[in-house]
Amino acid sequence: METFLQVLLSGATMGCIYAFVALGFTLTIAAAGVVNFAYSEWVTFGSYFGVTFAVILGWPLWLALGASIAGCIAIGWLFQLFVFTPLEGRHFLTSVSATIGIALAMQALVTLLWGPYPLTLPTFFGSSAVQIGTISVFPHNLLIIALAVLIIGGLQLALTRTSIGLRLQATAQDPMAARLMGIPVRRMRTLAYCLSAGIAGLSGFLVAPLFVVTNTMGFGLMLKGFAATIVGGWGSLKGAVYGGLLVGLIEALGAAYISSEYKELIAFAMIIVVLLVRPRGLFPERIAEKL
Amino acid sequence: MRGAGNRYVFWAVALAAALAAPLALTNNYQLGVAHQALIFALLATGYNLLLGFTGLVSFGHIALFAIGAYASAILVVTFGAPFLVGVGAAAIIAGLVGVVIAMPALRIKGHYLTLLTLALGEVIRLLIRSMESLTHGSQGFSGIPRPEIFGMSFRAGVPLYYLLLFALVLGVAFVWRIEATRYGRAFKAVRDSEIGAEVCGVRTDHVKVLAFGVSAVFAGVAGSLYAHTMRFISPEFFSLGLTITLLAMVLIGGRGTVIGPIVGAILLISLPEWLRFVKDYYLILFGLAIWLCAIALPDGLAGAAARLLQARNSVRGRASLRT
Amino acid sequence: MVELLSVRDVGKTFGGLKALDGVSFGLAKGEVLGLVGPNGSGKSTMINVLSGVYRPDGGDVRLDGRSLVGAKPSAIAAAGLSRTFQNLQIFGGLSVRENVLVGRDCRLRSGMLGGVFGLGGSLREEREAKSLAADLLEKVGLARFVDAPPSMLSYGQRRLLEVARALAADPKVLMLDEPCAGQSQAEADALAVLIRALAKTGIAVIVIEHNMRFVMNLVDRIVALNFGRKIAEGTPEAIRGDEAVIEAYLGRRGHAERR
Numbered sequence: 001m002e003t004f005l006q007v008l009l010s011g012a013t014m015g016c017i018y019a020f021v022a023l024g025f026t027l028t029i030a031a032a033g034v035v036n037f038a039y040s041e042w043v044t045f046g047s048y049f050g051v052t053f054a055v056i057l058g059w060p061l062w063l064a065l066g067a068s069i070a071g072c073i074a075i076g077w078l079f080q081l082f083v084f085t086p087l088e089g090r091h092f093l094t095s096v097s098a099t100i101g102i103a104l105a106m107q108a109l110v111t112l113l114w115g116p117y118p119l120t121l122p123t124f125f126g127s128s129a130v131q132i133g134t135i136s137v138f139p140h141n142l143l144i145i146a147l148a149v150l151i152i153g154g155l156q157l158a159l160t161r162t163s164i165g166l167r168l169q170a171t172a173q174d175p176m177a178a179r180l181m182g183i184p185v186r187r188m189r190t191l192a193y194c195l196s197a198g199i200a201g202l203s204g205f206l207v208a209p210l211f212v213v214t215n216t217m218g219f220g221l222m223l224k225g226f227a228a229t230i231v232g233g234w235g236s237l238k239g240a241v242y243g244g245l246l247v248g249l250i251e252a253l254g255a256a257y258i259s260s261e262y263k264e265l266i267a268f269a270m271i272i273v274v275l276l277v278r279p280r281g282l283f284p285e286r287i288a289e290k291l
Numbered sequence: 292m293r294g295a296g297n298r299y300v301f302w303a304v305a306l307a308a309a310l311a312a313p314l315a316l317t318n319n320y321q322l323g324v325a326h327q328a329l330i331f332a333l334l335a336t337g338y339n340l341l342l343g344f345t346g347l348v349s350f351g352h353i354a355l356f357a358i359g360a361y362a363s364a365i366l367v368v369t370f371g372a373p374f375l376v377g378v379g380a381a382a383i384i385a386g387l388v389g390v391v392i393a394m395p396a397l398r399i400k401g402h403y404l405t406l407l408t409l410a411l412g413e414v415i416r417l418l419i420r421s422m423e424s425l426t427h428g429s430q431g432f433s434g435i436p437r438p439e440i441f442g443m444s445f446r447a448g449v450p451l452y453y454l455l456l457f458a459l460v461l462g463v464a465f466v467w468r469i470e471a472t473r474y475g476r477a478f479k480a481v482r483d484s485e486i487g488a489e490v491c492g493v494r495t496d497h498v499k500v501l502a503f504g505v506s507a508v509f510a511g512v513a514g515s516l517y518a519h520t521m522r523f524i525s526p527e528f529f530s531l532g533l534t535i536t537l538l539a540m541v542l543i544g545g546r547g548t549v550i551g552p553i554v555g556a557i558l559l560i561s562l563p564e565w566l567r568f569v570k571d572y573y574l575i576l577f578g579l580a581i582w583l584c585a586i587a588l589p590d591g592l593a594g595a596a597a598r599l600l601q602a603r604n605s606v607r608g609r610a611s612l613r614t
Numbered sequence: 615m616v617e618l619l620s621v622r623d624v625g626k627t628f629g630g631l632k633a634l635d636g637v638s639f640g641l642a643k644g645e646v647l648g649l650v651g652p653n654g655s656g657k658s659t660m661i662n663v664l665s666g667v668y669r670p671d672g673g674d675v676r677l678d679g680r681s682l683v684g685a686k687p688s689a690i691a692a693a694g695l696s697r698t699f700q701n702l703q704i705f706g707g708l709s710v711r712e713n714v715l716v717g718r719d720c721r722l723r724s725g726m727l728g729g730v731f732g733l734g735g736s737l738r739e740e741r742e743a744k745s746l747a748a749d750l751l752e753k754v755g756l757a758r759f760v761d762a763p764p765s766m767l768s769y770g771q772r773r774l775l776e777v778a779r780a781l782a783a784d785p786k787v788l789m790l791d792e793p794c795a796g797q798s799q800a801e802a803d804a805l806a807v808l809i810r811a812l813a814k815t816g817i818a819v820i821v822i823e824h825n826m827r828f829v830m831n832l833v834d835r836i837v838a839l840n841f842g843r844k845i846a847e848g849t850p851e852a853i854r855g856d857e858a859v860i861e862a863y864l865g866r867r868g869h870a871e872r873r
Contacts, residue, residue: 105575
């Protein structure tokens with residue numbers, strides 16, 4: 001029972017990280033139809049920003065977290081100018097190759113800026129575990145879960161209850177109609193890109209203490225993020241969150257009770273199984289094709 | 292008809308240049324780069340049938356390449372089969388796996404298909420790595436001999452170059468011919484409007500399975516040639532990074548054209564050699580180049596060239612319509 | 615009357631909404647039938663059911679006595695039912711001629727290797743298909759565009775290209791979904807002449823069209839739909855005086871015209 005709870009907790013922690021990554025990745029798809037394969041590098045940069053501000057410059061962690069998020073938002077803003085805006089309305093493959101190209105360049109840039117060796121980022125609460133009942137818990141894991149609940153819940157409220165959220169949704173569903181209704185589509189998209197980038201900065205900062213920081217860490221997370229978006233349903237924010245949690249939990253359970261050797265297989269196997277059963281994921285968007 | 296004439300001249304010149312190339316490739320290293328360019332041109336030509344002609348975005352194609360490489364290596368090294376048997380088996384096995392991958396692809400569309408094939412490809416790669424008794428696992432498979440056909444050895448660089456060129460010419464001729472048949476039209480019709488094609492009487496399921504199967508055969512042959520050229524293969528080589536390179540070859544060269552994947556493959560294989568002087572900045576420049584190509588040349592180099600020619604011809608065409 | 619196409623009690627529901635509700639009608643060889651009704655009355659759904667894009671929830675569709683329900687669209691096309699689209703489905707990457715040749719595909723028999731190696735049978739078949747495509751393009755007035763990309767065609771011409779493509783399959787029944795949209799009056803008149811000529815060769819034609827003048831002058835018989843039900847059927851003259859149709863469709867239009 002103890003191990004089960006332990007496994008569940010670590011699965012939920014990673015699930016929250018995957019949910020963040022999937023959510024940030026899905027935001028640009030939902031808001032502007034842009035598939036951002038460089039999202040992995042945004043997350044990587046979030047981690048490296050964290051290391052730079054917290055370790056190299058020695059800033060307090062909260063400040064470093066804020067600065068990392070701000071740094072990623074700056075990257076998101078640059079992407080809007082040079083990558084996304086030229087890609088809006090283009091073929092899926094054009095988005096894919098442009099963002100993959102940028103991702104390669106960013107990955108190489110990381111090595112150039114921060115060197116080839118793995119770096120580490122400390123947590124807010126030190127590295128020792130706390131006993132809660134019979135299981136030992138790392139406070140950092142709890143922080144991740146708490147932040148996920150707060151931020152995803154807040155985002156849900158903001159999207160459905162505030163006028164700016166509703167305008168964002170309208171832009172996502174039908175940019176043309178939104179524009180005709182006087183919604184500033186351009187600015188709404190900027191908002192979505194910045195939100196997506198901010199989430200990348202946050203997840204990069206939060207995930208870094210769990211592992212070491214390397215230039216390929218974002219890529220590994222992104223694969224799980226893909227799995228989450230597919231399991232949940234392409235372009236669906238709700239699906240991204242549930243998909244992320246599901247991938248995290250199943251991965252942890254599989255590693256604990258089946259074999260940790262095939263841990264990396266689990267996410268892929270989930271993609272395959274879910275798609276074979278439900279070709280549009282668990283929470284499919286409704287798409288009507290008019291002939 | 293003048294356009295068609297020009298095309299023959301172009302291909303003749305290209306073939307002559309390819310035949311004469313070993314004269315200019317003076318050392319073994321350069322020849323090795325040329326070998327790789329030819330193999331990847333063949334692989335990309337087959338991938339283009341799927342991606343460019345039929346519009347099916349598979350991210351699992353490299354797994355078929357790997358299957359071809361391993362099938363051939365295992366047959367020739369472990370079981371002592373002749374090279375031709377290895378290539379043939381590689382083509383058949385990869386083709387069959389391609390058809391199996393196509394089955395779920397009939398129900399699963401768009402982005403879902405892309406990520407499904409990515410997952411299938413990774414699973415295949417991990418399976419190859421875990422079947423250590425056959426594939427030697429993550430330490431890789433070494434000691435694969437250079438091709439030998441009916442006692443004729445292709446061990447040396449130049450004969451091997453011509454063997455690979457021969458395979459590429461066969462592959463390109465096949466695609467070039469098929470483009471003009473009902474199958475070539477059906478591929479493109481499925482790409483441009485799947486529902487339109489189906490309603491017009493094209494059996495789109497059949498066409499998709501065919502596209503997957505044929506491009507998988509190309510991948511199998513290219514994989515076998517790769518194994519026998521490099522003489523060493525490992526699961527790490529056939530990773531997602533290589534999928535991305537392959538995708539970039541077809542997109543930068545120009546998807547849906549015969550020449551595009553060849554140009555893309557040659558460019559992306561030789562680019563590292565040309566950019567050697569920038570050293571550490573190479574990957575950054577490479578990535579930025581892909582981004583720039585995607586934004587500026589959405590139809591790739593061949594697409595941009597075709598548009599230039601078309602603009603010229605349509606001026607002429609409009610003039611002739613008026614008469 | 616010997617029915618070529620018989621539609622019996624066809625129903626189709628989308629998420630609780632009855633798009634088609636027990637619709638029946640028949641069609642004879644060489645007959646031109648107008649399918650009319652206000653927007654959302656189920657005309658396009660009917661075409662999609664007949665061509666196999668949607669599977670009906672109930673009822674039966676028979677062509678020459680053979681049921682088409684559950685068959686794939688490609689099999690239905692091969693059986694002799696061709697259509698055009700309201701939202702055009704032109705193959706932009708193929709030339710105008712190749713677009714028509716795709717419509718011929720279900721009549722072609724040559725295999726892949728035969729085509730690649732240029733074997734005699736497939737060469738002959740290809741030659742015949744090409745000359746047929748040229749004839750059809752001539753018929754719809756697009757002969758000078760054979761080698762052009764479809765992007766060179768006007769919207770109205772693209773509709774004609776779809777007609778030629780549908781004819782390439784040697785259909786017994788041709789279904790035209792709003793063939794006049796985007797066409798000038800002269801083009802519409804030419805299309806009407808073409809449709810009558812096709813009917814004379816024995817092809818049965820179903821036309822969905824908003825241009826009432828076009829329909830009334832062209833068709834032999836009209837089936838009027840409203841909210842997925844058949845509300846009237848008869849000659850154009852009879853439909854013109856039908857209360858239910860005027861109420862549902864012509865009435866509003868007549869009202870609009872009076873203004």
